[in-house]
Amino acid sequence: MKPDPKTVLTGTHFLKGNDAVCEGAISAGCNFVAGYPITPSTDIIERISKRFPFTGGTFIQMEDELSSSIAVSGAVWGGAKAMTVTSGPGFSLMMENIGYAAMTETPCVFVDVQRGGPSTGLPTLPGQADMMQARWGSHGDYQIIALCPESPQECYDLTIKAFNLSEEYRVPVLLMTDECVGHMSERVVIPPADEIELSPRRYTTLPPSEFHLFRPGKDLVPDMIKAGDGYHVHVSGLTHDEHGRPVITPECQDALVRRLVNKIRQNEPKIRMVEEDIPDDSDVILVSYGISSRIVFLVRELARKEGIKAGIIRPIVVWPFPEEVFRKAAKKSRPFVVVEMNMGQIVYEVERCAAGQAKTYLVPHAGGTVHNPEDILKIIREAVK
Amino acid sequence: MSVAVSNPIPVNPVEKYLRMERIPHIWCPGCGIGTALNAFIRALDEAGFEPDKVCVVSGIGCTGRVAGYVNLDSFHTTHGRAIPFATGLKLANPELKIVVFSGDGDLIAIGGNHFIHAAQKNMDITVICVNNFNYAMTGGQYGPTTPISAQTSTAPWGSYQAPFNLPKLAESAGAVYVARWTTYHVHQMKKSILEALRKKGFSFVEIISQCPTLYGRRNKFRDGITHMEWFKEHSVIKDHPIPSDINLGFRTETIVGKFLDIERPTYLDAMNDRYQRIREEKGV
Numbered sequence: 001m002k003p004d005p006k007t008v009l010t011g012t013h014f015l016k017g018n019d020a021v022c023e024g025a026i027s028a029g030c031n032f033v034a035g036y037p038i039t040p041s042t043d044i045i046e047r048i049s050k051r052f053p054f055t056g057g058t059f060i061q062m063e064d065e066l067s068s069s070i071a072v073s074g075a076v077w078g079g080a081k082a083m084t085v086t087s088g089p090g091f092s093l094m095m096e097n098i099g100y101a102a103m104t105e106t107p108c109v110f111v112d113v114q115r116g117g118p119s120t121g122l123p124t125l126p127g128q129a130d131m132m133q134a135r136w137g138s139h140g141d142y143q144i145i146a147l148c149p150e151s152p153q154e155c156y157d158l159t160i161k162a163f164n165l166s167e168e169y170r171v172p173v174l175l176m177t178d179e180c181v182g183h184m185s186e187r188v189v190i191p192p193a194d195e196i197e198l199s200p201r202r203y204t205t206l207p208p209s210e211f212h213l214f215r216p217g218k219d220l221v222p223d224m225i226k227a228g229d230g231y232h233v234h235v236s237g238l239t240h241d242e243h244g245r246p247v248i249t250p251e252c253q254d255a256l257v258r259r260l261v262n263k264i265r266q267n268e269p270k271i272r273m274v275e276e277d278i279p280d281d282s283d284v285i286l287v288s289y290g291i292s293s294r295i296v297f298l299v300r301e302l303a304r305k306e307g308i309k310a311g312i313i314r315p316i317v318v319w320p321f322p323e324e325v326f327r328k329a330a331k332k333s334r335p336f337v338v339v340e341m342n343m344g345q346i347v348y349e350v351e352r353c354a355a356g357q358a359k360t361y362l363v364p365h366a367g368g369t370v371h372n373p374e375d376i377l378k379i380i381r382e383a384v385k
Numbered sequence: 386m387s388v389a390v391s392n393p394i395p396v397n398p399v400e401k402y403l404r405m406e407r408i409p410h411i412w413c414p415g416c417g418i419g420t421a422l423n424a425f426i427r428a429l430d431e432a433g434f435e436p437d438k439v440c441v442v443s444g445i446g447c448t449g450r451v452a453g454y455v456n457l458d459s460f461h462t463t464h465g466r467a468i469p470f471a472t473g474l475k476l477a478n479p480e481l482k483i484v485v486f487s488g489d490g491d492l493i494a495i496g497g498n499h500f501i502h503a504a505q506k507n508m509d510i511t512v513i514c515v516n517n518f519n520y521a522m523t524g525g526q527y528g529p530t531t532p533i534s535a536q537t538s539t540a541p542w543g544s545y546q547a548p549f550n551l552p553k554l555a556e557s558a559g560a561v562y563v564a565r566w567t568t569y570h571v572h573q574m575k576k577s578i579l580e581a582l583r584k585k586g587f588s589f590v591e592i593i594s595q596c597p598t599l600y601g602r603r604n605k606f607r608d609g610i611t612h613m614e615w616f617k618e619h620s621v622i623k624d625h626p627i628p629s630d631i632n633l634g635f636r637t638e639t640i641v642g643k644f645l646d647i648e649r650p651t652y653l654d655a656m657n658d659r660y661q662r663i664r665e666e667k668g669v
Contacts, residue, residue: 031477032473032476032477034469034472034473042589053663053664054664054667054669058476058477058656060472060476062469062472062502063498063499063502066465066466066469066496066499067468067469067472067498067502068464068469069497070462070463070466070470071469071470071472071473072473072477073462073470074442074460074462074470074472074473074474074475074477074602075473075474075476075477076472076473076477077458077460077473077474077477078473078474078476078477078478078481079477079478080473080476080477080478082473082477096463096466097463097466099460099463100463100466115608127593138523226478227440227458227474227478227481228437228438228440228458228478228480228481229437230437231458232436232437232456232457232458232459232460233458234404234452234453234459234460235459235460235461236452236460236461237461237462237463238461245407245453246453246461267413326503350456
């Protein structure tokens with residue numbers, strides 16, 4: 001499936017990451033955005049509100065992030081491709097309806113332009129401390145997909161990817177950018193519409209009498225419908241059976257929650273996106289994602305000058321975590337140095353996958369600016385001692 | 386020659402709108418939610434909308450379970466969020482008729498902000514609120530509508546906070562149609578819901594209901610019938626009263642009626658007009 005060429009700004013542009021997210025969404029066929037202004041994400045809805053009258057989309061500024069995040073689910077069940085956009089404090093409010101979207105298997109995209117926290121924190125400065133919140137922030141067991149772009153070009157590409165994954169797995173997909181990536185301007189190449197591949201919504205071909213809203217296919221993902229098509233479905237955040245009927249039993253809970261989790265876990269190899277460059281003679285493996293990886297690529301060159309050879313793993317899809325990649329890398333017992341703009345989040349995943357086979361070091365940072373290369377080098381020197 | 390006379394069992398006209406396999410419902414004996422649902426379905430039937438194009442959206446709580454019993458596309462959302470879910474649904478597919486059916490705690494406390502903002506925007510939805518004066522699903526705690534002096538499980542010595550008066554709230558926030566009835570007024574209730582369904586914009590019908598299990602027994606309404614008899618004796622019908630007259634107190638008279646029926650542009654009409662003008666200006 002291809003986007004409408006009239007909506008795609010094909011060409012080479014000089015764009016902010018946030019603008020690239022907006023264009024990525026429009027290229028992906030997004031035609032509904034609900035949002036609430038919050039720094040440093042606001043310029044996405046500003047551009048959306050300017051563009052949508054000409055692309056056939058509907059933008060609505062809601063009264064808060066609670067309503068924005070549930071309006072998205074409403075719009076999807078009405079047939080739209082929908083997104084909302086926020087930053088830390090708003091992301092906290094959206095947890096409720098990320099859970100609802102996960103439970104009701106509503107394909108939609110949430111963008112979190114991360115800033116320093118906790119609480120109001122650093123509204124205008126970057127952070128990467130919402131990564132575990134993205135994974136675990138709503139109550140109960142569920143699984144989402146989260147992507148981390150490191151440049152405006154990736155903001156564009158991964159926004160399209162986020163919409164595609166949400167449709168393929170009927171799951172909320174979180175695009176975890178940050179203030180730096182959101183506000184840096186770089187070259188962004190937007191391809192012609194016929195070179196953009198979009199995943200269509202998995203609408204059922206069955207008649208209403210044979211269709212069950214939550215009966216999964218082989219990939220554990222059920223097909224869906226939209227309101228008004230005559231299927232008279234019931235969609236509930238309560239634990240439900242394959243018909244969508246609330247069933248409050250441990251058996252129904254087990255079947256549903258296992259499937260919600262496994263439909264992502266089981267398909268992780270297909271969802272996986274990792275940039276991996278580990279020469280055989282590497283002394284150390286640097287792990288980073290999003291904006292932090294931009295510094296890490298520089299640090300690798302600085303380390304080489306000191307005679308330290310570093311490999312790199314950059315998860316682009318951070319959730320589900322690419323465990324296999326790290327287990328394999330840990331086998332040669334080279335230490336991992338994890339560089340992230342928080343006090344330690346993804347490092348726990350790396351440490352878990354290393355399972356004692358390789359030492360794991362963290363270069364922590366409370367946020368506000370990117371890492372100082374020297375701070376990373378210090379830990380690298382310690383790691384290879 | 387004899388003519389065979391068929392003697393069919395009469396079918397309840399509301400059945401085709403219900404998921405009969407889900408009956409019996411979870412509501413207590415004597416509860417008023419079924420009365421409200423019955424009136425809604427009869428209004429819907431009379432309105433003549435294509436059932437495939439009607440959606441019911443509920444939040445959480447006793448009334449929130451309505452969505453699970455109607456044989457329509459129906460959505461049981463998160464607590465308080467029925468209205469913003471309905472907003473997304475309506476904007477994505479304006480041809481759908483969207484009815485939000487939920488309780489006073491869901492719509493006015495946790496969802497209160499969404500209620501006033503959807504009214505302000507004149508979002509094209511019908512909101513039916515069953516007001517039973519308490520949070521019944523969780524065991525009868527006081528809520529945004531509990532009258533002063535009424536006892537609840539968290540106001541064991543009587544409530545002392547002033548309740549919201551929902552029609553006043555709806556009117557001042559920008560609703561275009563506002564009515565209130567009690568579960569005693571089944572015909573008027575149905576008529577108002579029918580008018581609300583046919584109204585463009587944000588229409589609001591409050592249905593005052595008994596809640597014998599959680600609210601009634603703590604407040605000397607022995608059972609559902611006792612409370613409904615009280616509604617009958619203490620309700621005063623006033624169409625188009627001045628807002629300060631829309632009284633609702635504890636053991637005082639209850640003003641019911643159609644309070645407001647006005648016209649103003651809906652959110653969708655205003656948005657489409659604006660977008661159309663801009664597109665024409667830009668020649669797109």
